[in-house]
Structure formats: structure tokens, C-alpha cells
Amino acid sequence: MFKLISRYFTPRHITNALKTSGRFLCDFIAPPACNFCNLFLEKRTVFCDVCTNKIQQVVSCNLEVTKKYGLKVFAVGAYKDPLKKLILAKRWSCVVSSKQLAQLILAMPQVQLQKYDYIISVPLHWMRRASRGFNQSYEMALYLHEQCGVQLADILKRNRHTQFQSDLTQEQRITNLKGAFSLKKVDRALYKDKHLLLVDDVMTTGATLHAAARELIKLRPSSITAVVACRAL
Numbered sequence: 001m002f003k004l005i006s007r008y009f010t011p012r013h014i015t016n017a018l019k020t021s022g023r024f025l026c027d028f029i030a031p032p033a034c035n036f037c038n039l040f041l042e043k044r045t046v047f048c049d050v051c052t053n054k055i056q057q058v059v060s061c062n063l064e065v066t067k068k069y070g071l072k073v074f075a076v077g078a079y080k081d082p083l084k085k086l087i088l089a090k091r092w093s094c095v096v097s098s099k100q101l102a103q104l105i106l107a108m109p110q111v112q113l114q115k116y117d118y119i120i121s122v123p124l125h126w127m128r129r130a131s132r133g134f135n136q137s138y139e140m141a142l143y144l145h146e147q148c149g150v151q152l153a154d155i156l157k158r159n160r161h162t163q164f165q166s167d168l169t170q171e172q173r174i175t176n177l178k179g180a181f182s183l184k185k186v187d188r189a190l191y192k193d194k195h196l197l198l199v200d201d202v203m204t205t206g207a208t209l210h211a212a213a214r215e216l217i218k219l220r221p222s223s224i225t226a227v228v229a230c231r232a233l
Contacts, residue, residue, distance in 0.1 A: 046100045057077055066214075072209065078229060102139075106147055117196065119151070122139075150197070156183065157183075
């Protein structure tokens, strides 16, 4: 009898049963629903088909960092609903929305995460992170790391509590971010000739990504690419 039980109730079977029970309980407490229109769904996805089709697609763009380094930026879509709703959820400390944005990035066929050596998030100043409770970009990068296995590198720091970029003109945004980022004390040899992926939640003029990339090129990587959930048009 014991042999029969041990045959059908191995640690793997028990683990799978617990996962299934957990999903069932989660679906019972919070049934799958679209995160924009709240339509109930048969399976747990970020948006329903109708809302997914409302995402305005955008082509990738290129930012010139130096004559040697360019920064190609991929985005899930334009900074409009339904994506905009998930971006703004950070204002009320909704960490789940960050993971949902990362799920949408994972679904992008043009972003092949396995070809990168390190994932790096755009950091927040500690004062802004304390007031918000978390860094949406870091949570997105962490989810990507957990799903694809590419190493997460916490090597950038924010030096100044800058003004919100949305309140400034393009020239003011560049000035606002001068000296805003710097590299932490790291073994620079680890990143030389490597492919780096920079993650942020939203791109407006690209000034933030540009400023962060200017610090990363000091590591002499082979390439730097950026991916964001939304891009303002």
C-alpha cells in the first residue's frame, strides 16, 4: 500500500497539485478579467482580445548616444489606453501592473531576451521610490529576469531627485537629467563586450534612456538596447 501511494504521490505530483490548487483558489477569489474593461475571461491574461487590439502599435526608434553607440528602443505600444492605465497604476502603488507590463514585453516577438547578457532597470531616486513604495521599472525587469533567466544587474543609481519629465520642455528635460545617473562600484570587466538590455516603463522624448545609456557605455558593452511598455507619440 505504501509503495502504491509513494508511486502516485511523488514530490513532483504533490508540487503540481499544490500549484493547481493555488491557481484554482486565486481564480475563485479574483476571477480572470481584463485589466482595462474588466470583462471576465476564461483564462488569466492582461487584456481581453478587444482591448488588446486597441493597443496602438509603434515602430522601434533609434537614439544616438555617441558616434559609436546607438540605442534602439522597442515599445509594446503608444502611451494611450489600455496601456496607459497600467502605467498610471504606479501612482497608487499597484505592483501587479508592473508585472503585467512585463508580460506584454515578453510577448513581443522582436524582443528576444535570450540574446542579452544583462537586464538593467532605470532607477528611481530613493525619495521617489519611498513615496511610491516601489520602482515600476525595476519590478518589470525583475519579472523578465525570473521568466527568461537573463541576469539582473543593479548597477545604475540615481544621484538627484529630478523634476518630473512630463512637466518640462525637451531642452529642460535634457538639463534636468544631467548628472542624474551614475554607475555603482562594479567590476566593469563583467560587462565589457556584453549585450545590455535597459528597461523602463515609459519613454517620452528619450532623455531618460539617453542619460542612463551614457553611463552604461562607460562599461564598453558590445551593445545597449532599451525596451519600454509605452512610448509617447
